[in-house]
Amino acid sequence: MSAQRLSSPVVLGRGLTLPNPVGLASGTAGYGFELEQLIGIDRLGALFTKGTTVAPRGGNPPPRVAETGGGMLNSIGLQNPGIDVVARDYAPRWRGWTIPVIVNLAGGSVEEYVHCAHVLEPVPEVAGIELNISCPNIAGGLDFGRDPVAAGRLVAAVRAVTERCVIVKLSPNVTDIAVVARAVEDAGADAISAVNTYIGRKIHRATGRSVLPLGTGGLSGPAIQPLALAAVAAVCEAVRIPVIGVGGITDAASAGDFLTVGASAVQVGTATFVNPETALEVLGGLYP
Amino acid sequence: MTADLGRAALEKGETLVVASLGGGLLELVARLPHLAATATPGSFAQLRCGAGTTPLLRRPFSVAWTQDDTCGFVFEAVGAGTRLLSGLQPGDPVDSLGPLGHGFTVVDRGPVVCVSGGLGCAPFPFLIEALRRHGVDDIVVLNGARTAVRLFPAERFGRPAVPVVAEATEDGTRGHHGRVTDLLATALASRPAALYACGPNSMLDAVMRTLLASGAELPPVLEASLEAPMGCGFGTCLGCALPALEDGGRVWRLCCTDGPVMPMHEVDWAELRALPGPDVA
Numbered sequence: 014m015s016a017q018r019l020s021s022p023v024v025l026g027r028g029l030t031l032p033n034p035v036g037l038a039s040g041t042a043g044y045g046f047e048l049e050q051l052i053g054i055d056r057l058g059a060l061f062t063k064g065t066t067v068a069p070r071g072g073n074p075p076p077r078v079a080e081t082g083g084g085m086l087n088s089i090g091l092q093n094p095g096i097d098v099v100a101r102d103y104a105p106r107w108r109g110w111t112i113p114v115i116v117n118l119a120g121g122s123v124e125e126y127v128h129c130a131h132v133l134e135p136v137p138e139v140a141g142i143e144l145n146i147s148c149p150n151i152a153g154g155l156d157f158g159r160d161p162v163a164a165g166r167l168v169a170a171v172r173a174v175t176e177r178c179v180i181v182k183l184s185p186n187v188t189d190i191a192v193v194a195r196a197v198e199d200a201g202a203d204a205i206s207a208v209n210t211y212i213g214r215k216i217h218r219a220t221g222r223s224v225l226p227l228g229t230g231g232l233s234g235p236a237i238q239p240l241a242l243a244a245v246a247a248v249c250e251a252v253r254i255p256v257i258g259v260g261g262i263t264d265a266a267s268a269g270d271f272l273t274v275g276a277s278a279v280q281v282g283t284a285t286f287v288n289p290e291t292a293l294e295v296l297g298g299l300y301p
Numbered sequence: 302m303t304a305d306l307g308r309a310a311l312e313k314g315e316t317l318v319v320a321s322l323g324g325g326l327l328e329l330v331a332r333l334p335h336l337a338a339t340a341t342p343g344s345f346a347q348l349r350c351g352a353g354t355t356p357l358l359r360r361p362f363s364v365a366w367t368q369d370d371t372c373g374f375v376f377e378a379v380g381a382g383t384r385l386l387s388g389l390q391p392g393d394p395v396d397s398l399g400p401l402g403h404g405f406t407v408v409d410r411g412p413v414v415c416v417s418g419g420l421g422c423a424p425f426p427f428l429i430e431a432l433r434r435h436g437v438d439d440i441v442v443l444n445g446a447r448t449a450v451r452l453f454p455a456e457r458f459g460r461p462a463v464p465v466v467a468e469a470t471e472d473g474t475r476g477h478h479g480r481v482t483d484l485l486a487t488a489l490a491s492r493p494a495a496l497y498a499c500g501p502n503s504m505l506d507a508v509m510r511t512l513l514a515s516g517a518e519l520p521p522v523l524e525a526s527l528e529a530p531m532g533c534g535f536g537t538c539l540g541c542a543l544p545a546l547e548d549g550g551r552v553w554r555l556c557c558t559d560g561p562v563m564p565m566h567e568v569d570w571a572e573l574r575a576l577p578g579p580d581v582a
Contacts, residue, residue, distance in 0.1 A: 040538075041537060043537040043539075047536045048537065050307060050309070051311075063539075071552065072539060073542075075529060075530070075540075075542045075553075075576055076540075076580070077530070077541075077542055078532045078541075079580060080356055080358050083354045083355050085357060087538065092542075092553065215580070217577070224577075235357070236354075263354065283357070285533070285537070286533035286538055287358060287359060290311065
């Protein structure tokens with residue numbers, strides 16, 4: 014008889030403890046309201062919301078998605094209703110949810126991130142903040158993610174206005190992700206999510222043009238799992254704060270790889286599009 | 302606004318048959334009891350194509366018809382996903398997520414005009430059956446295709462009673478020699494209570510332009526089922542954006558949850574026209 018492996022809570026700091034290590038990745042779960050209707054979302058460890066900005070954003074022109082071998086490119090362009098709508102209209106709908114909701118913030122300047130964090134500060138339904146310094150699909154979206162000094166300055170500025178757990182989501186589109194990881198840790202980040210999507214391009218072979226209107230997009234899906242795993246291993250070696258592994262997880266085995274290299278938790282992303290129950294299956298597979 | 306996904310469910314069904322309808326058109330018949338019981342005309346299912354990671358994403362298919370615990374889907378093997386579906390054998394599993402999407406407004410009085418282009422035939426048998434249940438018998442289908450063998454067979458639009466089907470082929474091999482939009486003027490003379498259209502976005506655009514140019518009063522219900530490259534199908538990835546007009550400005554709506562059926566006067570046809578064509582590989 015095998016002993017049942019119990020999923021253990023994950024302490025991320027500043028009062029945020031995930032009930033278990035399997036979350037839903039930003040950009041693949043909206044604000045939870047669709048998946049709430051499809052799966053038992055409350056059994057999961059965390060919901061990382063769609064990237065949210067100060068002002069509403071309409072998003073990029075279509076086509077916004079393109080399928081590739083074992084993956085997909087997206088160029089959504091941070092379509093979101095803006096921080097005020099999230100704080101005023103969405104957050105009350107999270108009341109009573111047992112899944113911690115962590116709001117992913119994006120912006121073009123330190124001031125924008127700080128403003129968003131400030132707006133969320135009095136909202137009790139927000140369990141934490143994930144700073145998206147790694148969006149490849151808006152102008153300047155990667156500026157903070159590629160520059161350790163700028164990343165540190167951003168984290169310190171947000172740190173100064175919030176008591177919430179601050180998680181920083183790193184871009185893999187850098188020469189040395191460990192340098193950025195150490196910079197955000199030194200600046201006061203409580204945890205790190207790694208990684209966001211890889212910059213990719215697909216050519217429409219009939220025309221020779223890029224399929225995505227901005228040329229490139231962010232690559233996700235099982236194709237990136239080994240790349241993400243290498244990046245997460247490097248981050249885990251570089252920092253002492255908890256690391257949340259994300260990138261190409263499709264099942265318990267591919268999620269377990271991230272825990273093996275030192276991640277404290279994982280996020281399931283693109284696989285949710287294919288099978289909304291993937292994160293629950295990962296949880297059940299890791300802790301049968 | 303959050304989409305109502307209350308009826309959507311994952312379902313493991315079974316292939317009954319993949320039959321050729323001629324001209325490359327295929328019909329998948331699958332035992333999918335939940336979908337058959339809950340789908341509405343114009344709604345769709347996201348079908349998994351193969352069990353591997355390439356192709357990764359599900360493919361959206363209109364529910365063409367339902368009967369007892371089975372559903373029909375009409376498609377063509379044009380890309381990696383549909384090629385896999387075309388090879389399904391009786392007994393093979395069919396992995397469905399559905400029903401999804403906003404479907405047609407089923408009116409309860411005629412006359413009704415259905416405009417179908419190529420694979421745009423897919424949602425009409427189900428819609429026509431629902432219209433008949435609502436007591437509407439005065440139904441005309443305008444069915445267009447490039448060439449005769451690619452016309453969805455007229456008798457499949459409605460069983461047992463076949464609606465009036467007027468056909469057009471671009472090469473003149475059957476019916477009117479020209480485009481399906483050439484047939485609109487005659488159909489509009491009946492002052493239809495509803496006009497439903499489904500086909501490539503370029504055809505839908507041509508339908509709308511023809512309607513506007515005709516000067517005729519627009520049907521009170523004027524709806525089109527549109528298409529867009531889709532990621533999830535249930536409103537979270539925001540990938541399937543379509544241009545719409547709202548309060549005089551352009552907004553992006555989601556094909557999967559705001560559509561695929563949209564009122565035609567709400568679509569920003571000029572913007573849609575400027576978008577690149579589909580990438581199929």
